[in-house]
Amino acid sequence: MKALIGANLIDGTGAPVLMDSAVLINGDRIESVGPRAAVTIPDNTEVIDVSGMTLLPGLIDCHDHLASKDYRLESRWGLNEPGSLAHLRTAKALEETLAAGYTCVRDAGGLDAGFKQAIEEGLYPGPRLMLSVGIVTPTGGLADRVSGSGHHNLHDSDPRLPTGVADGPEAVRAKVREMVRAGADVIKFATTGGASSRPGHGPMDIEFGPDEVKALVEEAKALGRRTMCHAVGGPGLRMGIAHGAGSVEHGCYLADDPDLLKMMAGNGTFLVPTFEVYEFHSTISAPHMVQRASSLMQVHQESLHLALSAGVKVVAGTDAGGFVHGDNAREIELLVERGMTPMQAIQAATGWAAECVDLAKDIGTVAAGKLADLLVIDGDPLRDIAVLRDREKIKLVMKGGEAFINKLPAGVPHPVA
Secondary structure, eight states: OEEEESOEEOOSSSOOOBSSEEEEEETTEEEEEEEGGGSOOOTTEEEEEOTTSEEEEOEEEEEEOTTOOOSOHHHHTTOSSOHHHHHHHHHHHHHHHHHTTEEEEEEOSSOOHHHHHHHHTTSSOOOEEEEOOSEEBOTTSTTOOBOTTSOBOGGGGOTTSOOOBOOSHHHHHHHHHHHHHTTOSEEEEESBOOTTSOTTOOTTOBOSOHHHHHHHHHHHHHTTOEEEEEEOSHHHHHHHHHTTOSEEEEOTTGGGOTHHHHHHHHHTOEEEOOHHHHHHHHHHSOHHHHHHHHHTHHHHHHHHHHHHHHTOOBOOOOOOTTTOSSOTTHHHHHHHHTTOOHHHHHHHTTHHHHHHTTOTTTSSSOOTTSBOOEEEESSOTTTOGGGGGOGGGEEEEEETTEEEEEOSOOOEEESOO
């Protein structure tokens, strides 16, 4: 057994900080948690003193693209380097993400099931993964990867990454089944274009029709899968929410249609605003991407405020593929900059995030019976949220009771002789 004693505990539920806490770990799970004086520590327990530091649940990114490297066409199509090298870069991204304190990631497309299997078998370190495998869209949508010259991306022939293109309700149902067969834990689909989609297919432009969305959500539910809907604004945004998407990815223009927020709150639909990707696109992306991202900044922030007021659970997701891996906590910082309290932003990357990715029974909060996915920070994120990005301040990253990063003094057996 192990015990972390003395930390100021932020448990991921939004509850006030528990000062001078104790967390007892038995194998891969938390045995008990509470004030130090109230937790009985058995003999021969390894006691680790983390007094004055902050203890949190392992962080969760609800929208990442771990296999993506950048936004250049040749990179996105896998034309610029051998597949083996690309896979090794992905493995490094998995390792860097775990080292940053992220013990769980929901990947929103491009990561095949082999990486999840490798982590679960202990072949390579990385966060717990919830996979979408790919994104489902109609012809002309985000999954229809065609260059400006009309050439199709032949890399989609990879059998572990099926093409996401499907037209009509029955083809959409079949595509959901194909994604599940390929290892999808969640079904991702798009009802609008986005900041990084091709010129002429923007944030307000529609993708699927209502009958297709209805069929997709129904089939996903029948197979026990939640759904995540890429939707930025306009009629496509309403369509995804009205037909019961589990989460809305981006949702930048929700402020233009506030009734949708009441619908989301009533249905328990999560909002994943992904501010980090828009910060990126507004600076160094292609001209049409810069324009799109810049134009939605203010309404995106307003949408966040209205969502919180309406009771929508907002969760942290970077949409980081193509520009950053391992700096996922910038999204938490941005949530605070855009108006969330530090405690809300932490909850967005812990307790609420675990609910969003359908793993709340095991992770997201520090509680007895949960997996011991824990993060120890030398600092107070409630005073300075940026401390979560500081690798020097990360003293312990624990996943399932095993330390991946450990910069703490050696533990001592209990009782001390």
